[in-house]
Amino acid sequence: MEFSYFPGCSLKAPGHENNLSLIAFSKAVHVDLIELPDWNCCGSSSAHAIDPTVAALLPQRNLSLAPKGRPLLVACPSCLLRLRQAHLALVRDKEEQAAYEKRWQTPFDPNLEIIHLFELFSRIDLSRYLKNGENRLNGIRFAPYYGCMLARPPDLRFEANYHGLMEKVLARLGAVPLSWGYGARCCGTFLSAAKPDLATSVVNGIVAGAMDVEAECLVTACAMCHLNLELRCTLQKKIPILHFSELLSLAQGTMDPKRWFPKHLVDPRPLLKQRGLL
Amino acid sequence: MIDLDSCDPKLSHDVHRSSRTDLAACLQCKSCGNGCPFVGAMDFTPNQIIRLVQLGMAPQALESATIWICVGCNTCAVNCPMAIDIPAVMDALRHLALESGVTIAEPDILRFHREVLHSVKRYGRTHKLEIMMRYKLRTLDLFSDLGMGLNMLKKRKLDLTPSKINDIHHLDPVFKG
Numbered sequence: 001m002e003f004s005y006f007p008g009c010s011l012k013a014p015g016h017e018n019n020l021s022l023i024a025f026s027k028a029v030h031v032d033l034i035e036l037p038d039w040n041c042c043g044s045s046s047a048h049a050i051d052p053t054v055a056a057l058l059p060q061r062n063l064s065l066a067p068k069g070r071p072l073l074v075a076c077p078s079c080l081l082r083l084r085q086a087h088l089a090l091v092r093d094k095e096e097q098a099a100y101e102k103r104w105q106t107p108f109d110p111n112l113e114i115i116h117l118f119e120l121f122s123r124i125d126l127s128r129y130l131k132n133g134e135n136r137l138n139g140i141r142f143a144p145y146y147g148c149m150l151a152r153p154p155d156l157r158f159e160a161n162y163h164g165l166m167e168k169v170l171a172r173l174g175a176v177p178l179s180w181g182y183g184a185r186c187c188g189t190f191l192s193a194a195k196p197d198l199a200t201s202v203v204n205g206i207v208a209g210a211m212d213v214e215a216e217c218l219v220t221a222c223a224m225c226h227l228n229l230e231l232r233c234t235l236q237k238k239i240p241i242l243h244f245s246e247l248l249s250l251a252q253g254t255m256d257p258k259r260w261f262p263k264h265l266v267d268p269r270p271l272l273k274q275r276g277l278l
Numbered sequence: 279m280i281d282l283d284s285c286d287p288k289l290s291h292d293v294h295r296s297s298r299t300d301l302a303a304c305l306q307c308k309s310c311g312n313g314c315p316f317v318g319a320m321d322f323t324p325n326q327i328i329r330l331v332q333l334g335m336a337p338q339a340l341e342s343a344t345i346w347i348c349v350g351c352n353t354c355a356v357n358c359p360m361a362i363d364i365p366a367v368m369d370a371l372r373h374l375a376l377e378s379g380v381t382i383a384e385p386d387i388l389r390f391h392r393e394v395l396h397s398v399k400r401y402g403r404t405h406k407l408e409i410m411m412r413y414k415l416r417t418l419d420l421f422s423d424l425g426m427g428l429n430m431l432k433k434r435k436l437d438l439t440p441s442k443i444n445d446i447h448h449l450d451p452v453f454k455g
Contacts, residue, residue: 041398044394045350046392046394050373052369054398058398061451103451151356152352157361185353186349189349194387194389198319263434
């Protein structure tokens with residue numbers, strides 16, 4: 001199965017290990033990710049914060065680059081939201097569609113599907129692949145962290161919700177999901193750069209919340225959350241933050257620990273060794 | 279005391295038009311403020327901002343820190359029993375604040391957003407190292423986070439050279455309107 005692939009800026013640099021592990025996992029489950037040619041930044045928080053025109057047009061260019069008939073898989077939840085909102089705004093407005101076609105010199109595709117990694121699990125029967133990895137994760141206790149990615153603004157409220165997906169999939173692979181209170185707490189996004197103290201207080205609350213329920217690690221599906229949780233935590237005792245895609249690949253046996261794990265600011269290797277996963 | 283004579287009814291009209299959100303639906307139930315992770319750093323809670331807009335108290339709403347502190351995580355929008363798109367209201371207020379030239383309560387946050395867009399305009403993507411260096415220069419805050427930045431470079435979490443798009447002129451319609 002083929003997907004266009006939109007990594008987004010966060011996966012290009014700080015979340016490199018997220019990118020590598022996502023590609024490795026996809027390969028193992030026979031999903032071909034074809035990077036969207038010459039993709040650009042989705043505009044992130046900054047465009048919609050200060051310039052509505054730029055915020056509307058940046059995602060549009062990406063939509064115009066997507067080949068017809070191939071779903072677009074977006075690695076970053078924040079980019080996903082921007083791309084989906086831009087697409088929906090065009091679907092709803094014929095005049096805007098005409099302007100789009102003139103602007104980008106390409107027909108608008110109202111049927112373009114824009115999906116997150118999570119949606120692979122509802123589209124492809126991954127159970128036979130997961131079978132290979134059953135119980136491979138040796139009972140590692142994790143706090144599932146979704147951040148704001150499951151929070152859908154009112155215009156997307158009828159879209160599918162993937163709450164509980166990481167728990168379900170990773171439990172099948174032998175990890176132990178914990179119930180806790182901070183799974184949907186925002187990581188602070190750009191405040192991590194513009195107001196570090198503010199981000200630190202939120203991040204410390206999240207990491208401490210995970211340790212309160214005796215989690216050995218946090219698992220996240222967003223590269224930006226991942227960076228903020230690692231970077232802005234000032235607690236003396238920290239726990240590793242793993243990408244969902246890293247644990248999937250670890251269970252699949254398609255990992256490349258030499259390239260991924262040294263990139264973490266909180267080294268997960270002692271924990272993974274202790275659990276017999278490395 | 280609220281002096282209704284000095285209130286500007288145009289404010290709620292402008293916010294409604296630009297956010298496509300009907301603020302008259304607000305029940306003042308405070309779910310938004312109670313769930314907001316950053317409410318502690320705000321001068322008005324989100325429901326108070328909505329009230330300011332309803333009353334047309336433009337200077338208070340547009341000069342508030344709240345509209346800049348809000349990161350748009352949508353926690354409030356999900357909690358809102360009336361499905362008010364509060365982050366869209368915050369976007370609308372920020373745009374109005376910039377247009378009307380009022381004092382910006384959180385200039386550092388605005389500077390950061392401008393640096394991000396500067397990078398996107400130049401490369402088509404964000405170059406985090408350059409954004410942070412320019413931001414630190416402009417806020418004259420050169421040394422905080424220095425050790426952290428070096429550690430990120432060591433771990434290759436920051437790229438020295440930007441990832442660029444090939445056809446930067448293809449972005450012209452975005453930045454030339």
